[in-house]
Amino acid sequence: MHYPPAQKTAQKTVRRLTVAVAAALTGLVLGGCSPAVDVAPAADAANPACAPMMVALPDAIGDARLRKTNSQATAAWGDPSQVVLRCGVNVPGPTTDRCVSVNDVDWVIKEGSPVWTLTTYGREPATEILMDPDKISSATVLADLSAAASKIKASRNCVGQEDLQDLPTSK
Secondary structure, eight states, X not given: OOOOHHHHHHHHHHHHHHHHHHHHHHHHHHHHHSOOBOOOOOTTTTXXXXXXXXXXXXSEETTEEEEOBSSXXXXXXXXXXXXXXXXXXXXXXXOSSEEEEETTEEEEEEOOSSOEEEEESSBSSEEEEEEOTTTSOHHHHHHHXXXXXXXXXXXXXXXXXXXXXXXXXXX
């Protein structure tokens, strides 16, 4: 069957509009599957020192993809969230909690059940990570986030048992 040129043009336009509408609806439906993660901002989330770290965050940690959050200086990875980050938390003082250094970034680790809290040490503002070690490896999380965390300059470092052996003793 042959159609006049004007009718062919109209049919092509209708097809294009149908494809465009279908694509837009698909985008809305898929976008609705992953709403922004509700993360409470840290007290000092507006600190400008958080900005360089936030723009350096990785798109993924392990298999967990970065998602949008609803608060400044926050991030989340995975659906459901496996890792949540907040910049601008209280800077930890001296502590006896375990502290590890990963790629020149010191992290204080508080093991909870099931959530662990990992907080940068010696950097202001401090950055906090909440994660469940049964869902994702803390080694992976710290390795993937240390480069971004290093964007906030360190002013102190953790000390360990070996550092305490060289302290002067009183006589």
